Amino acid sequence: MIIKFDYLVIGSGIAGLSFALKAAHHGTVGIVAKKGITDTNTNLAQGGIAAVMAPDDLLEYHIKDTLESGGGLSRLETVQAVVEAGPRMIMELKDLGIPFTAQIDHPDRPELGREGGHSHRRIIHAKDMTGQTVQKVLAERALEHPNIQVFDHYLALDLLPEKDLSGQMRVTGAWVLDILKGDVAAMTAKVVIMATGGSGKVYLYTTNPDGASGDGLAMGWRAGAEVANLEFVQFHPTCLFHPQLHNFLISEAVRGEGGRLINTEGAPIMKNHPQGDLACRDVVALAIDSEMKRSGADNVFLDITHRPAEFIKDRFPKIYSTCLSLGLDITRQPIPVVPAAHYQCGGLLVDLDGRTTRPGLYAIGEVAATGLHGANRLASNSLLEALVMADRAFKAAVNEVKTTSHPALKEPVNPWPSGKLGHAPAEAVLITQSWDEIRRFMWNYVGIVRSDQRLHMAAKRLALVKSEIDDFFRNFEVDADLVEVRNIAAVADLIIRSATLRRESRGLHFSLSWPEQDDVNFKKDTVLRNPEPSLFPGLKA
Numbered sequence: 001m002i003i004k005f006d007y008l009v010i011g012s013g014i015a016g017l018s019f020a021l022k023a024a025h026h027g028t029v030g031i032v033a034k035k036g037i038t039d040t041n042t043n044l045a046q047g048g049i050a051a052v053m054a055p056d057d058l059l060e061y062h063i064k065d066t067l068e069s070g071g072g073l074s075r076l077e078t079v080q081a082v083v084e085a086g087p088r089m090i091m092e093l094k095d096l097g098i099p100f101t102a103q104i105d106h107p108d109r110p111e112l113g114r115e116g117g118h119s120h121r122r123i124i125h126a127k128d129m130t131g132q133t134v135q136k137v138l139a140e141r142a143l144e145h146p147n148i149q150v151f152d153h154y155l156a157l158d159l160l161p162e163k164d165l166s167g168q169m170r171v172t173g174a175w176v177l178d179i180l181k182g183d184v185a186a187m188t189a190k191v192v193i194m195a196t197g198g199s200g201k202v203y204l205y206t207t208n209p210d211g212a213s214g215d216g217l218a219m220g221w222r223a224g225a226e227v228a229n230l231e232f233v234q235f236h237p238t239c240l241f242h243p244q245l246h247n248f249l250i251s252e253a254v255r256g257e258g259g260r261l262i263n264t265e266g267a268p269i270m271k272n273h274p275q276g277d278l279a280c281r282d283v284v285a286l287a288i289d290s291e292m293k294r295s296g297a298d299n300v301f302l303d304i305t306h307r308p309a310e311f312i313k314d315r316f317p318k319i320y321s322t323c324l325s326l327g328l329d330i331t332r333q334p335i336p337v338v339p340a341a342h343y344q345c346g347g348l349l350v351d352l353d354g355r356t357t358r359p360g361l362y363a364i365g366e367v368a369a370t371g372l373h374g375a376n377r378l379a380s381n382s383l384l385e386a387l388v389m390a391d392r393a394f395k396a397a398v399n400e401v402k403t404t405s406h407p408a409l410k411e412p413v414n415p416w417p418s419g420k421l422g423h424a425p426a427e428a429v430l431i432t433q434s435w436d437e438i439r440r441f442m443w444n445y446v447g448i449v450r451s452d453q454r455l456h457m458a459a460k461r462l463a464l465v466k467s468e469i470d471d472f473f474r475n476f477e478v479d480a481d482l483v484e485v486r487n488i489a490a491v492a493d494l495i496i497r498s499a500t501l502r503r504e505s506r507g508l509h510f511s512l513s514w515p516e517q518d519d520v521n522f523k524k525d526t527v528l529r530n531p532e533p534s535l536f537p538g539l540k541a
Contacts, residue, residue, distance in 0.1 A: 001185045005030040005149075006401050008173060008189035010156045010216060013042035014131070015365030015386035016195030017138035022394040024147040027401060030187055031150045032176055034196075034211050037139045038132075041197045041208055041366065042383070045131025046251035046318065047115055048123040049093075049387070050380040051086030054112055057120040059083055066381060069117045069280045070374025071507035072523050073229070078352060078371040082381075082388045089387040090124055098137050101126050114256040115379035117280040123380050128251050128316045131383065153179045155480050156196070156215060159223040159361065160186060161533075162407055169533070171223060171360035172407035179480050190404040191360055191397045194220060194348065195390075198366040199491045201484075203341035204443035207239050207249040213484040214491035216367040220348045221490060224533030225358040228369040228525045229346030230491075231498040232508040234377050235448050236342035237261075237284040240335065241299035242326055250302060250319060250337055252281070252379045257315060259304040261288065262334065264297045282376040282508045285339040289448045292338070301334035339448060343382060345373040345508060346498070349527060354393030360404075362397060364389045369525075375507020428481065431472065434465050435485045438492050446496055451512040455500050462492055498526045 006027030009016045020029045031037070052062050062083045067074050094100065101111045113123035126133035142148050160173040173188035196216025200208025221227055238250040238261075255261070255277045261269040261284070269291050273279045279287075288300050304312060309331035313320050316330075323330050348356050348363040350370055356363050365386040372385050441461050445454035466489050472482055504518035505511050 003030065003185055003187045004406055005187065005189045007191055007193060007397065008032070008187055009193045009195055010174060011040070011195030011197060011365065011367070012037045012139070012142075012150070013040035013195060013197055013365055013386065014134055014138065014383055015390045016193065017135075017142050018387055018390035019193055019195065019364060019394050019397075020148055021138065021141055021145065022391070023397065024145050026398050027147070029148045030189065031142065031148060032154045032156050032174070032187070033150060033152050034155050034179075034215070036152055037143070037150055038135050039209060039211060040135060041212060042131045042135045042386075044207070044209060044249065045383060046128045046249055047253045047380045048113055048125030048130040049086075049090065049383040050115075050118065050122050050378070051090045051124055051384060052083070052122055053087060053090065053124060054121055057122050061119050062086070062122060065117055065119050066372065066378045067374075069376050069378035070372075071282075071376050071517075072519065073374030073507070073525065075371025075374075081352060081392070082370075082372050082385055085388045085391065086384050089384065089391065093134065093387070096137055096141065098134055099126060100124050113253045114278070115252040116255060116275070116278045116284065117378045118278075123253065123256070125253065127314075128253065128318045134383070151176065151178075155179055155483060156219060157184070157483060159192065159219050160188065160407075161223055161358075168359060169224060171358055174219070177480065177483070188407045190401045190406060191362060193354075193393065193397070194356075194361060194363040194367050195365045196367050198344035199488070200341045200344075202439065202442055202488050202492050202495065203233075203447070204439040205239065205246065205338070206341040207236050207247050208341070209247075213487050214344075215484070215487045216363070217344075217347055217494070218487035218490040220356060220358065220361065220363065220367075221494065221530055222533060223358055223361070224530055225356040225361055225363075226349040226527055226529050227347065227494055228349040228527045229375075229498065230344070230494045230528075231502050231526060232345035232373070232375050233341060233495065234281055234343040234345055234508050235285040235339040237281055237288055237339050238302050238335075238337040239340035239342075240323070241338045242328075242336065244326055245322070247340070248322060249342075250335055251316070254302060254304055254316065254319070254335075257304065258307055259302050262301050262303050263291050263295060264300070269300060280376055281379065285448055286510060288337075288339055299336045299338045302337050303334035304330065305332055305334065341443075343377055345369075345375070345377050346526075349525075350389075352392065353396035354389050355396065362393045364393050375509065427476065430468070431481050431485050434469055435481075435488065437465055438462065438485075438488055442492055442495070446492075446499060449510055449512060450499055452500075453513075455496055458492075459496050459500070462489065462496065465489060466493065494528060497528060501526050
């Protein structure tokens with residue numbers, strides 16, 4: 001079965017939905033959502049959206065903060081374009097009916113937040129539920145639009161490439177799985193927009209939802225799109241440390257409102273840094289990691305008890321209520337926290353309009369390497385980037401669709417075993433073991449601190465696990481879990497390879513073997529090219 005659209009959007013976070021709502025005025029749009037339409041990283045984003053809205057702030061300040069955070073690898077053209085479009089994007093969201101806490105059109109704008117690395121208050125938020133608030137409104141608009149068709153609980157398996165008249169390979173759609181029914185279909189489109197988010201589930205501890213298995217990155221790589229800077233994995237410094245809740249983020253906005261990081265003895269951790277607790281995330285995460293190793297403690301603490309209780313409850317209602325449900329009153333007790341994998345700063349390499357190096361394929365949001373983040377993402381620049389790049393990609397894609405015919409495919413040959421998926425194999429424990437093993441050695445060997453020896457050990461173990469996953473594909477009936485573990489293995493491989501190539505320490509990549517920053521040899525992107533992209537990637541791991 002072939003389902004045709006003008007635009008096929010894979011992913012339903014802020015990037016995918018923003019693109020879809022704009023493109024729907026110019027053609028038909030299909031949205032593939034692996035779980036529910038709101039089950040995304042966007043939905044979990046607490047802090048907000050960075051944009052210059054205050055009278056005492058300037059675009060130049062935001063650009064400077066972003067470049068400094070990026071460790072010398074941010075692309076100036078991208079930084080300028082994203083930052084300059086920020087205020088317009090915020091007003092677009094306001095016009096859609098998104099209820100920001102800050103009165104963004106008021107001259108004083110008293111509710112703007114501040115986070116690590118920012119020189120001014122410029123975080124537009126909806127309390128500590130910004131992502132959830134934005135996601136809800138965008139999803140409602142998408143579901144009611146007549147030109148948009150949403151496929152909930154559909155998993156994109158691999159991209160459909162086709163040779164154009166010049167002999168060049170072009171992406172023309174994707175194979176998708178109806179997870180609930182087990183049916184496989186081909187969805188074709190004039191352009192495909194990858195908006196699948198990140199890959200936090202590659203690591204043992206992460207703030208990401210379960211669906212963040214790097215699917216879009218792996219699919220793009222298998223189809224021949226170049227990837228960049230995947231060694232730069234951001235570990236959020238403050239994930240709640242609690243046995244009953246493993247991936248709950250404690251927003252950086254807590255430190256922006258005066259929260260202090262302390263060790264188990266109550267001593268401040270960031271006292272020797274010029275920016276203190278508001279230093280950039282790479283600095284803070286490394287400091288916490290060092291403190292935990294020095295003391296042998298399982299966690300550190302984030303203390304905001306010196307602020308009035310009513311202020312804390314009003315500013316951070318989600319964090320307060322969640323912690324209170326676990327027996328922790330953050331108005332009276334410091335919050336136990338640890339770093340956790342949070343954001344993929346690299347991804348599918350794109351230009352300023354979101355085009356990947358594979359014709360027909362765009363990438364927006366966390367899955368894309370736009371050049372904005374460089375070696376370390378500035379807090380709350382992610383939702384901003386998603387909005388701006390979705391807007392730029394939309395404008396470019398509309399023009400491309402005007403001059404592009406629907407793919408000439410008749411009934412493509414289905415490369416997936418038995419043509420039906422979705423039924424767990426009898427030996428599901430083997431897939432679980434592979435998943436757990438990858439996530440554990442990635443955490444231990446390719447985490448906040450790395451070394452040549454650790455990377456070598458990770459590569460050896462991954463090679464064995466990948467060969468086992470290949471065997472699973474040959475011998476098992478393929479299901480969603482197996483597809484995800486294959487993608488996790490592919491992304492882990494790309495991270496290890498990228499980290500091995502960068503023989504220095506910069507931003508989020510800290511190597512014991514190469515502790516110094518080397519601008520002479522490594523002030524450049526780490527770009528990987530797949531020498532053997534597959535026409536039918538579903539046949540290969």
